[in-house]
């Protein structure tokens with residue numbers, strides 16, 4: 001099939017080559033217009049027309065696909081960070097023009113990592129997709145829901161009330177609470193029913209005074225505060241929060257350098273039996289900062305866990321503890337000492353954790369039986385099978401396990417029964433008022449009976465008085481740690497104190 005394709009227009013005073021060109025056999029028609037122009041056509045094959053149209057369509061499609069990739073999240077189909085920033089810029093400009101407030105909500109699913117770890121990434125993806133759908137159902141068409149990546153989403157609410165600002169805050173809070181309620185309804189993810197919650201940070205905007213980055217940072221800070229407040233919560237940004245965050249950021253920066261600057265030290269707190277005979281010690285880390293002084297572990301361990309710095313720090317603790325065990329081998333007084341080392345969930349979550357511990361003990365040529373790892377109850381709530389596997393690998397070479405802070409966290413007796421533990425450590429909060437609080441007394445008694453029937457050792461921590469020790473001994477506890485026997489102290493002081501024991 002033939003058609004005509006327009007090629008060229010030339011004037012009659014065109015060059016010789018142009019005239020040859022118009023006499024080319026493919027020239028089908030030459031029309032002389034009243035203005036003396038030549039319009040040149042050539043025959044066209046229908047197939048070529050189709051191919052050209054297809055090519056044009058494909059190129060349009062490819063363009064729109066590229067555009068989609070650039071501005072939308074592939075998993076959920078929501079706008080991505082780039083488009084969100086663009087829309088936020090427009091929202092700021094529109095708010096400045098109309099005087100109407102807007103709100104930016106930063107949303108982060110609580111414990112999202114757990115679903116990936118326990119049910120796998122495909123199920124995690126399903127949760128993100130369903131979350132995205134639910135979020136879109138919570139806001140107006142004119143609002144924006146975007147996914148920043150991972151389990152982080154943002155919502156821009158526009159055109160909130162002009163005056164007073166509280167009215168805008170109330171509206172933003174209402175939408176945020178609707179989101180919290182909607183997203184905490186159960187999810188059906190394949191064959192799993194799943195319950196999820198989220199933390200929401202909110203910041204309001206009303207003019208062009210703040211950059212988009214600044215607004216996102218504020219909403220992020222507020223979201224972080226919601227997490228700290230116990231999760232499944234909504235919190236508005238306020239300037240005091242900024243101070244807290246700035247302090248945390250500066251501590252984090254310094255924490256990152258503390259290891260290479262040799263600012264960490266290990267303190268040793270003695271553990272004894274009923275006749276005050278030393279059995280070993282718990283090693284407790286101390287950060288001695290040149291300006292800040294002694295930074296307590298409660299202040300920096302959570303930060304180290306959040307940032308992953310706990311991995312190199314934890315390895316340093318292990319290396320130092322093993323080196324100390326080796327040094328103690330020479331002295332009959334200390335050669336049988338067992339050192340208890342705290343291990344955080346993040347360390348235990350490493351695939352090669354068992355191999356790392358084994359390698360460290362091997363490198364220092366210490367008997368692994370002299371090493372005891374202290375875990376916390378909350379660790380066993382997640383991925384219990386994985387934890388049991390690691391524990392069994394390490395138990396096989398002689399490493400012991402103690403369950404720290406027992407009774408304060410998520411105590412599942414099912415888990416307790418499964419974990420290959422050697423010892424339960426009674427938390428000091430129960431020991432403190434043992435003599436005066438009948439509930440604490442009953443709890444401690446029950447823990448000891450339970451440990452005995454599970455064939456586990458029991459050690460009480462935070463023992464400060466003779467009376468507490470006598471009560472504990474009467475209940476069947478035979479190991480103790482606390483200020484009554486010695487505070488955590490540097491190694492020299494610890495070794496010097498050993499003379500006062502049997």
Ligand SMILES: Nc1nc2c(ncn2[C@@H]2O[C@H](COP(=O)(O)O[C@H]3[C@@H](O)[C@H](n4cnc5c(=O)[nH]c(N)nc54)O[C@@H]3COP(=O)(O)O)[C@@H](O)[C@H]2O)c(=O)[nH]1
Pocket residue numbers: 269282283284285296297298301314317342343344374404405428461462463464481482483484488
């Ligand atoms: N992952 C790691 N965590 C660590 C490490 N070193 C410490 N920690 C954890 O930090 C928390 C606080 O530790 P700390 O300030 O050292 O407090 C310990 C003792 O000093 C304190 N203690 C001991 N006896 C008494 C007492 O008689 N009275 C009293 N008021 N306090 C006492 O208790 C803390 C005991 O810690 P634990 O046995 O681990 O519960 C703490 O949670 C540490 O685990 C580290 O290297 N890695």
